[in-house]
Amino acid sequence: MERRSSSLKMDGPDGPRDIEDRLAHVLPQNPKPWYLTPHLLKLNLCIGVVFLSATTMGFDSSMMNGLQGLDTWMSYFDNPSGTWLGLLNAVMFLGGVILAFPAAWLSDTIGRRYTIMIGIVILTLGAAIQGASQNIATFIVSRFIVGLGVEIAIVPAPVLITEIAYPTHRAKVTGLFQTCFYIGSIASSWITFGTFTLGSTWSWRIPSIMQAFFPLVQLVGILFVPESPRWLVSKNKLEEARAFLVTYHAGGDSSHPLVDHEMELITAHIQSETEIAGMGWSVLWNTAADKKRLAIAGFAAVISQWSGNGIITYYLALVLDTVGIKDSFTKTLINGILQIFNFFAAIIGSFCIDRLGRRTLYLISCTGMLVTFTIFTVLSAVYLEGTNSESVGRTVIAFIFIFFFFYDIGVTPLTFAYPTEILPFHARQKGIAFTNLCNTIALTFNTFVNPIALEAIAWKYYLVYLALLVFITITVYLFFAETKGLSLEEISEVFDGPAIAAGWYRRRHTTDEEGDSHSERHNDTDDADKEIVEHCEKAQG
Structure with missing residues (x-):
């Protein structure tokens, strides 16, 4: 034989x-694209429902950016600046710091789907309170509740996507998860742009209430999303796991070799981790390989927040102030256009993951950001140190877009896709919780410290992020391994x-x-x- x-x-x-030979050998020979193949279309629509966790996060991010460009919001809350403005943005992420690890425990205990549902309910409550806020204290409390819900809903989402994705689709769909952040950003920025003409508190109450739209759609859709077969195997629900593979990966053919191949792979890998499954959180740092994976998972979050994007993402209005753009119309318009640009750039990056590889894409992204952020810093300094040239101001805006192109093609799709791939099953949900925790801490720092620093030293604060970009690029070059072409189980071999x-x-x-x-x-x-x-x-x- x-x-x-x-x-x-x-x-x-x-x-x-x-792609590993044996997987290629057992894949169905289907000449049709996935959207013309019923079981793959159904699976990817289910994955699309899970994407809405990232969309909700994106809606909030751009909404707060847009609200700062609204005179009605600024005046209603007595023109917050410095510490108060930082607190208004950062308080949401404090909820994330508190619930990152409990959300991971919940996901491993009751399943990915039910954890997402709980997060949605909490988030919707927070959005309702925010829309009805009568004072700054209520607004801050509502932001904290929104943060709790977002964290619970987003921690299991990339893990569920990775664990149910069709083998040859995994890199693309995990990359598209964070890309869908920009769907929310586009929606909120243009809703804010549309409501700024109302001239009343409804100009900011409507975007606040609309935070609940995507979560409510997701709450209905998640009822039709299957549970992770890997989680099912870990709970000894082998028949349910096999039924998932038959239905969604093999199109109902229970005898297809792909089903046997995946069941063997998943079961063998999870059985091999049985001894470490009871080690609790120490599974993240038990061996040298585990420590390396954990460090990379945390560093991916650092890249996503401390590469200079944090200044622009949450404080675009302040950045535009520094180059002479101060009217609400222009600020909200630029914000809306930037989110659309980000979305399409991130899609390009998602479809380059398998073609170029994870490490290569990261290096292209980091190097491009370093070069463009350097130019952005120099131009900002030239403008603020005496020229006040309109052409220099316009060039600064152009380099904001160029910077985000490099950010979006690599960092956006890989922030969750790469850590989710490199973490073995029993460490995956805990490791992604750690990524989220690092992401939240970095975000909290950005949202609280950035406005204070920008107000105090303006463009000179950009030099901090230039130094970080140099460090980030070197670290990626030295320590990030390539995982192109392997199953989740086989990626462990590179590290272990x-x-x-x-x-x-x-x-x-x-x-x-x-x-x-x-x-x-x-x-x-x-x-x-x-x-x-x-x-x-x-x-x-």
Whole structure:
């Protein structure tokens, strides 16, 4: 009998290069695109429902940016600036700091879907209170409640997407998750642009209430979203996990080899982690490989917030003030156009993940941001140090868009996609909670400190982010491994090394095709172990 190849085609220090042979061998030969294939269309529509967690976060982000450009909002709350403005923005993320790890525990305990539902309900309550706020204290409390709901809804979302995605779609859909942040940004920025002419408190109450729109749509849609097969296997619900794979990955064909392949892969990997499953949070740092994964998961969040984008994302109105653009119409218009631009740039990046690879895309993104943010800083300094040239001001705005192009093609799609891929199952939800926690802490710093620093030293504050961009680019170059082309289970091999890889691979090969003799299976398994050890040693340099 001809033995299926189990090699992973790794070459060089960056790790895997191509889709694993055995997966390619068992994939259905379907010439139709996914949107003409009923079971894949249904699956991707379900994933689209989960995307709404990111959309909701995007709505809030751009909404607060837009509200700062509304004279009615500023005057109603006595023109907050400095510390007060920072608190109004940062208080939402304090809820995230509190609930990041409890949300992960909840997701691992009751499932990804039900955790998202709980977050939606809390978020909707906060939006209602915000829309009805009569004073700054109520507004701050409502922002805190919104933050609690957002955190609970967003922690399990990228994990659920990654764990239910069709194998060859995983990189694209996980990249599109954070890209959908901009759908919310577009909606809120243009709603704010449309309401600024009302001239009453409804100009900011309407956007506040509209925060509940996407969560309510998601609450209905999540009822039709399947649970993660990996979570089901971890709870010993093997039949339900297999039923998911049959329905959504094999189009109802229970005998399709893809179903057996994925069940073997998932079950073997989760069984190999049985001993560490009871270790609690220490599973994140038990080995050197675990520590590296955890560091990368946290650093991905640092990149997403401390690469200079934090100044512009939440304080675009203040940045525009520094280059002479002060009227509400122009500020809200630029904000709206920027969000549309961001969305399409991020889509381009999402579809480049498999083509270019994760590490390469990160390096292109970070290098581009470093160059453009340097030019942005120089132009801002020239404008503020005496020229006040209108042409310089317009050029600053142009470089804001160029900067975000580089941010969107790499950082936006990979912020959750990359950590979710590199974390093994029993550490995945906890690790993503850590990513969210780091993201929230960085956001809290941005939203509280940035307005104070901008008010005090203006463009000179940009130099801090230039230094951070240099550090970020070097770190990505030195420590980020390539994961292009591997299943979630096989990515562990790049980090854990030959011993772990051979162990779970051996479990997987003990249930080879019927009719093989015991000696054939044993020899094949030994060969597979030997191959995987060699490949892992190469991948680790």
